[in-house]
Amino acid sequence: MAKDLFANLDLNLLRTFIILNQERNMRKAAERLFVSQPAVSKALQRLRDHFDDELFVKTHHGLRATEKAHQLADALSPVMDDLASAVNHSAEFDPAELDVTLKLAISPFFLAGIANQLFNAIRAEAPNVQVQLLNWSKSTIQDIVNDDIHLGLNYTINHAPKEIIQKRIIEDRFKGYLRTGHPYDKDYLEIDDGVEFEIATLIAADWNSNQSISEKMIRMRGHDPKIVFRSELPSAIIDVVKHSDMMFPGSSFLNLDTHPGLRSLDIYFGSAALDTDINAFYHYKNRNNTTTLWLHKLIKTILTADNPGLSG
Numbered sequence: 001m002a003k004d005l006f007a008n009l010d011l012n013l014l015r016t017f018i019i020l021n022q023e024r025n026m027r028k029a030a031e032r033l034f035v036s037q038p039a040v041s042k043a044l045q046r047l048r049d050h051f052d053d054e055l056f057v058k059t060h061h062g063l064r065a066t067e068k069a070h071q072l073a074d075a076l077s078p079v080m081d082d083l084a085s086a087v088n089h090s091a092e093f094d095p096a097e098l099d100v101t102l103k104l105a106i107s108p109f110f111l112a113g114i115a116n117q118l119f120n121a122i123r124a125e126a127p128n129v130q131v132q133l134l135n136w137s138k139s140t141i142q143d144i145v146n147d148d149i150h151l152g153l154n155y156t157i158n159h160a161p162k163e164i165i166q167k168r169i170i171e172d173r174f175k176g177y178l179r180t181g182h183p184y185d186k187d188y189l190e191i192d193d194g195v196e197f198e199i200a201t202l203i204a205a206d207w208n209s210n211q212s213i214s215e216k217m218i219r220m221r222g223h224d225p226k227i228v229f230r231s232e233l234p235s236a237i238i239d240v241v242k243h244s245d246m247m248f249p250g251s252s253f254l255n256l257d258t259h260p261g262l263r264s265l266d267i268y269f270g271s272a273a274l275d276t277d278i279n280a281f282y283h284y285k286n287r288n289n290t291t292t293l294w295l296h297k298l299i300k301t302i303l304t305a306d307n308p309g310l311s312g
Contacts, residue, residue, distance in 0.1 A: 009050060016043040018080055020056055021073045022147055023101075024063040032100065065146070073147065078285040093290040095126040103132045104295070105140040107154040107204050110172075110253035110278070112234050114302060121298055135232075138205045144281055151295050152281035155207045163284045167296065170303045172276040176265035177248040177256055179241060188266040189247075197247040200229040200237050238262065253278075253303065278303065 016033060020040070023029045030037045048055055053068040065073070102122065106114070111133065119131050134140075136154050143149040144164055153169075160166060176189045184196075201208070229246065231237050234254065241248045242261040249267060250256065257264045280299065286292045 010046070013043055013047050013050070014076060014080065016040060017047055017055070017069075017072065018076065020044065020063065021065060021069060024056070024065070024148070026063070028101070070146070074285070077147065081285070081289055093294065095291075095294055096128070098126045098291065099128045100291075101130045101132060102126075102291075102295070103134060103149050105134045105136045105143065105149045105152040105154075105281075107136045107207065108202055108232060108234055109155070109204055109251040110153070111135060113251070113254040113256075117302055118299065121302055122295075125294075125298070136205055141206065141281075144283055147283065147286075150282070150286075151292060151299075153299065154204070154279060154281060156277055156279055157206050157281075159206070160281065164281055165284055165287060166279040166281055168277045168279050169296075169300045170278050172278050173252045174249050174267050174276060175252055175256075176267050177238075177241060177250055177259075177262050178265065179244070180261050180263055182245060182263070184247075184265075186265070188268060190268050195225070198226045198228045198245065200231075200241055200246045200248045201227055202234060202237055202248075202250060203230050203232045205232075251276075 016029070019029045019032050020026075023032065026037050026040050030040045033040065044056065051068060051072070054066050055069040055072075056063040056065055058064075104118075115133050119133065122129065122131050134149070136152060140149060140152055140154075141157070141160055141164065144152055145161065155172070156166065178184060229237070229240055231240075234250075237248050237250075238256070238259070240246060247265075256262055280296045282289075282292050282296075
């Protein structure tokens with residue numbers, strides 16, 4: 001008969017396990033649990049003995065979860081969320097009571113444009129949190145799966161794993177950006193006009209790592225795009241465009257319309273379908289998590305308020 005691991009388990013240890021899995025750091029876990037680090041170490045040893053697994057291994061960067069820990073976290077996190085909801089069913093969620101580190105990964109296409117407003121909005125409602133706004137990277141999808149990132153913000157990603165929810169927030173609208181004084185004197189740009197320009201494009205992991213949307217659209221029209229500069233840094237793109245005749249196709253959420261040294265153009269893509277929906281990304285098990293739902297609502301409010309003309 002299989003050993004009943006639940007019968008003699010101190011359920012307080014499960015909360016310690018969940019916090020350790022989220023923080024991957026003994027000191028931070030102790031702070032969140034309001035106990036000493038030796039107390040967390042003792043609880044971890046009891047968990048190791050109970051599950052006959054190391055669960056978390058020390059590295060130079062903190063704690064690394066074992067495969068057994070990943071399996072336990074995937075199974076336990078939604079159960080613990082449901083348990084918390086059941087216990088607190090009569091209490092309204094209050095972000096002011098949050099005392100955690102919130103990690104959000106955001107595409108470079110709009111991170112710089114919304115960072116200040118998003119930070120201030122979060123802190124206005126949750127003054128005790130630490131906010132980490134991270135650039136969406138090649139590891140972000142796995143970080144969301146591992147609960148290392150609370151929520152991500154990016155365009156549609158077709159290869160995202162099935163356990164990650166992509167929830168549409170708003171449609172983006174691309175604009176073209178030229179230096180002030182550029183010889184092109186129109187205030188709009190047809191996609192076929194793109195062949196007239198050397199183009200600088202922003203690299204965004206998981207979305208256009210190999211080919212930018214501008215390249216794709218121009219090639220669809222039977223032209224060869226002149227992509228001469230690519231960077232992961234919006235600041236590098238802006239600096240190069242301000243000192244050249246290149247054109248930069250970028251998100252309207254970068255808020256560059258009034259940037260000194262640049263002017264914006266509306267881009268018309270004709271009948272071509274342009275999928276630039278901005279989506280929130282989070283693990284399926286967090287679909288009813290109150291913090292996740294609050295962050296999603298807050299971000300949607302910010303994006304739709306900034307661009308009321310775009311469809312939300």
